[in-house]
Amino acid sequence: MNVYAASGEEIEPVMISALEHYSYCPRQCALIHLEQTFDENIYTLKGHIAHERVDQAIVRNEDDIRVERGLPLWSRQLGLTGKADVVEFHNNVPYPVEYKLGKQRKWQYEAIQVCAQALCLEEMTGYAVPSGAIYYCSSRTRREIDFDMQLREKVVEVAEAVRALLTSMTLPPGVNDQRCEKCSLIESCMQKKVHNANERDIEYALCDQRAGVPAP
Numbered sequence: 001m002n003v004y005a006a007s008g009e010e011i012e013p014v015m016i017s018a019l020e021h022y023s024y025c026p027r028q029c030a031l032i033h034l035e036q037t038f039d040e041n042i043y044t045l046k047g048h049i050a051h052e053r054v055d056q057a058i059v060r061n062e063d064d065i066r067v068e069r070g071l072p073l074w075s076r077q078l079g080l081t082g083k084a085d086v087v088e089f090h091n092n093v094p095y096p097v098e099y100k101l102g103k104q105r106k107w108q109y110e111a112i113q114v115c116a117q118a119l120c121l122e123e124m125t126g127y128a129v130p131s132g133a134i135y136y137c138s139s140r141t142r143r144e145i146d147f148d149m150q151l152r153e154k155v156v157e158v159a160e161a162v163r164a165l166l167t168s169m170t171l172p173p174g175v176n177d178q179r180c181e182k183c184s185l186i187e188s189c190m191q192k193k194v195h196n197a198n199e200r201d202i203e204y205a206l207c208d209q210r211a212g213v214p215a216p
């Protein structure tokens, strides 16, 4: 898919999943989408299993609703690309359903991801997509998400922030709060911090040496 900036220059599309990663933690987004860091832990492995069924591209009818799994998504307007776990078509109106591990919760970054899918579906099909859902595998419950104006604006804002981050090619500082405990990249993230700190220490030591400051 070709995506063009306002200047007419061709730009790389952003993965929809990057919006969720960015709104969780910009550093996590950069580690995954700039540095291709993927660490497996028990949660990511369970996540792969949960997505195994929905990742295959399948079309079938369930109770008069057409269901497509693994549907490729794109938006030229927003410069987004990705894949939907499930899209239900209710009288041709798309209804995206994103599968998540764990019990039902109210995290906004998951809502941002499914709303971004909806904006892609609107552009692809020409139908308005007013709502969708997140399916939580452990509690086997659906959380319905209304794609109101506030959420739509948030998607646009985060998509622009992700593009700026990926263009800058810089690793942002960590959030250093309770999000880190649940983050699958905690080990790689901390290693890089230590590594960067060590590099800084060496640079300071070299500068001090050049300036004639005696070594401590």
Ligand code: SF4
Residues within 6 Å of the ligand: 025, 026, 027, 028, 031, 173, 174, 175, 176, 177, 179, 180, 181, 183, 184, 185, 186, 187, 189, 190
């Ligand atoms: S460990 Fe914390 S700071 Fe590092 S990527 Fe994960 S959430 Fe962000």
